[in-house]
Amino acid sequence: xxxxxxxxxxxxxxxxxxxxxxxxxxxxxxxxxxxxxxxxxxxxxxxxxxxxxxxxxxxxxxxxxxxxxxxxxxxxxxxxxxxxxxxxxxxxxxxxxxxxxxxxxxxxxxxxxxxxxxxxxxxxxxxxxxxxxxxxxxxxxxxxxxxxxxxxxxxxxxxxxxxxxxxxxxxxxxxxxxxxxxxxxxxxxxxxxxxxxxxxxxxxxxxxxxxxxxxxxxxxxxxxxxxxxxxxxxxxxxxxxxxxxxxxxxxxxxxxxxxxxxxxxxxxxxxxxxxxxxxxxxxxxxxxxxxxxxxxxxxxxxxxxxxxxxxxxxxxxxxxxxxxxxxxxxxxxxxxxxxxxxxxxxxxxxxxxxxxxxxxxxxxxxxxxxxxxxxxxxxxxxxxxxxxxxxxxxxxxxxxxxxxxxxxxxx
Ligand code: PGA
Ligand code: ZN
Numbered sequence: 386x387x388x389x390x391x392x393x394x395x396x397x398x399x400x401x402x403x404x405x406x407x408x409x410x411x412x413x414x415x416x417x418x419x420x421x422x423x424x425x426x427x428x429x430x431x432x433x434x435x436x437x438x439x440x441x442x443x444x445x446x447x448x449x450x451x452x453x454x455x456x457x458x459x460x461x462x463x464x465x466x467x468x469x470x471x472x473x474x475x476x477x478x479x480x481x482x483x484x485x486x487x488x489x490x491x492x493x494x495x496x497x498x499x500x501x502x503x504x505x506x507x508x509x510x511x512x513x514x515x516x517x518x519x520x521x522x523x524x525x526x527x528x529x530x531x532x533x534x535x536x537x538x539x540x541x542x543x544x545x546x547x548x549x550x551x552x553x554x555x556x557x558x559x560x561x562x563x564x565x566x567x568x569x570x571x572x573x574x575x576x577x578x579x580x581x582x583x584x585x586x587x588x589x590x591x592x593x594x595x596x597x598x599x600x601x602x603x604x605x606x607x608x609x610x611x612x613x614x615x616x617x618x619x620x621x622x623x624x625x626x627x628x629x630x631x632x633x634x635x636x637x638x639x640x641x642x643x644x645x646x647x648x649x650x651x652x653x654x655x656x657x658x659x660x661x662x663x664x665x666x667x668x669x670x671x672x673x674x675x676x677x678x679x680x681x682x683x684x685x686x687x688x689x690x691x692x693x694x695x696x697x698x699x700x701x702x703x704x705x706x707x708x709x710x711x712x713x714x715x716x717x718x719x720x721x722x723x724x725x726x727x728x729x730x731x732x733x734x735x736x737x738x739x740x741x742x743x744x745x746x747x748x749x750x751x752x753x754x755x756x757x758x759x760x761x762x763x764x765x766x767x768x769x770x771x772x773x774x775x776x777x778x779x780x781x782x783x784x785x786x787x788x789x790x791x792x793x794x795x796x
Contacts, residue, residue, distance in 0.1 A: 386467040387412045387509050389474075392498065394455035396448060399424055399754040400782040401590070403446045408455055408497040410505040412468055418505025422493040423725055424754030426590060427540040427549060427630045429676055429699035431707070433728035436491025451491035459490065459498050468506040471521070475499055475731035492728040499729040500760050514760065515793055518767025522734060528561050528790055529765040529773035530554055532626050532669065532748065533568045535575045535611065536596050536604050537589025537777070539633050541753050545586060545597060547642045550628035551604045552774075553612065554668060557622025561794050565778075565787060567623060570615035572778045577614070578607055590753045591776030592783050600645050605665050620666030628671035629658070632699045635675040651681035655688065662689055669694040671721065676700040682716035694719050694746050703727040705739040712743045719746030722770065724760070737768055748772040755782040762789035 391411040399405045403424065410418040424435060436451040462477045478498060482489040507517035519526040532554050538546030553571055558564040576594050579585035589595040598604050605625070612619045619625070631654065634641055638651045649657060651674060658673050674681035676699045686695050697717040701707045703726040711717050720740045727733045740747045749765035751774065765773040775786040 386469060387414055387416065389413075389463050389466050389468050389502070389505070392455060392460035392463055392501075394452040394494070394497070396452060397421060397756065399756050400780065401754045403754060404443060404448045405754070405756065406448050406451050406455065406491075406493045406497045408501040410468065410498070410501040412505055412509055414509070416505055416509045418468070418501045418503065418508055420497050420500030420504055420760055421756045421758040422497040423752035423756065423758070424493070425723070425725070425752045426754065427633050427699065429632070429702040429726065431486070431676075431704065432702040432723075432726035433487040433492025433495065435493040436488070448491075448493060451494040454490045454494045455498055459494060463498070463502070468502055468509060469521075471499075471503055471506065472731045474502045475729040478729060487728045492725055495728045496725040499731070500724060500758075503730050504760070513793070513796060514763035515767035518764055519769070522768065524767065525769045526767050527769045527771070528794055529749065529770055530556055531564055531568070531787060531790075532772055532774040533572075534591050534593035534777040535572055535608055537591055537593035538596075538604070539630050541590035542586070542595040544633075544643065545595065546601060546604060547634050547644050548601050548604065548627060549630035549633065550591075550593070550626075550671070551608050552626040552628070553608070553623050554626050554772075555623050556668070561790055565791075567615065567617060568778050571611050571617070571623065574614035575607060575611035578611060588779065589777075592780040593777040598644070601642065602661070605661060609665065624666050624668035626669040627661075627667060628698070629673050630699065631672050631678075632675040636677055637675075638678055638681065640675070651678055651684070655681060655685050658685070659689060662693055667693060669696060669719075671696040672698050672700055679714065679716060682711070683714055686716050686718065690715075690718050696721050696746070696748060698723075698750070703733055703736045705732070705735040708736055708739045708745070712739075712745070717745075719748060721748050721750045721774070722764075723750050723752060724764070725752065737770065746771065748774050750774040751776055751783070751786060757782065757785055759785055759789040762786045762793065766790065766793050
């Protein structure tokens, strides 16, 4: 065992130019672990809350109070703890903040600390993080299948398109390298189509194209065309994946599709999405209904759960209890794993195991506000989660995660 000697937090900046929390955990033997908190924009109401200072300075986004919480109470509580006992370290953090959403310490303070402890333990072993995760959780490591955004919409692109993520997956590729090649071809083909039609507004929050479509379905048609131009047959090696992020435009059984100027009830949403599942090779769909529309999620899963992956993100917020409730109710068949939604590594692992215990899928995911932190590439690989969602195929805060998988592949 090597004890934690020092914990220090510093302010760094994320991909949206906003302040965030970086934590250094130094062990007694000088070994260092470091991690940075990401930040969401389309957040579930029950996820751990980031502590922001508010007020006028830095548009209220500063994180000084979160930094103070790491440098003060968290550092004091963890000093002397065995870095390799992640559960005990996380429990010590949780004991400082019994609030359900970690409002006291801030989820940004807890997640950066918890991940930095994990990094320190791996470095102390010494072994790569993915290997450390596999060996300490008893999982079989494997490189994940990427889920990569081609068009960004919703809260990530000025709400020009209602649906948040139009993505592809390449389950038919023979290796990770080939996934990258095919994705690159589809990404640029999609951009060419938008440019030629005068429908390109720019680049969205996660690096995908920011389109000016006339309907949500135009995005699907354009994605199909891009896959074909890339030399692929949609539904063969390349399939489509959607994050509807329905809580962003719906709730209480009422959905407002601004782009198409129409309003749907829960059944109407299910019919519309069911029609898309018929017409397009969609293999995965995230948050098809709003987080408070549990009857809708149950009905959607009853009708389509045997042929498509249905992921709970805003609905399940990486919470093991919510996953178990959804399993009993028959809502969804997969969960997104975002460590900062839970707030600690241990709680995220509990959610992962709860998913796996019932044969659910688990997709490790980044946030829309990201940094150079590559923890999730290692977590996805070490857990053998099977899938990794990072955003698009441009911008270094995204590419560093894909590139890290390539390095792990060579290890
Ligand atoms: P967020 O969204 O990181 O902006 O909350 C990502 C997602 O919905 O998957
Ligand atoms: Zn989502």
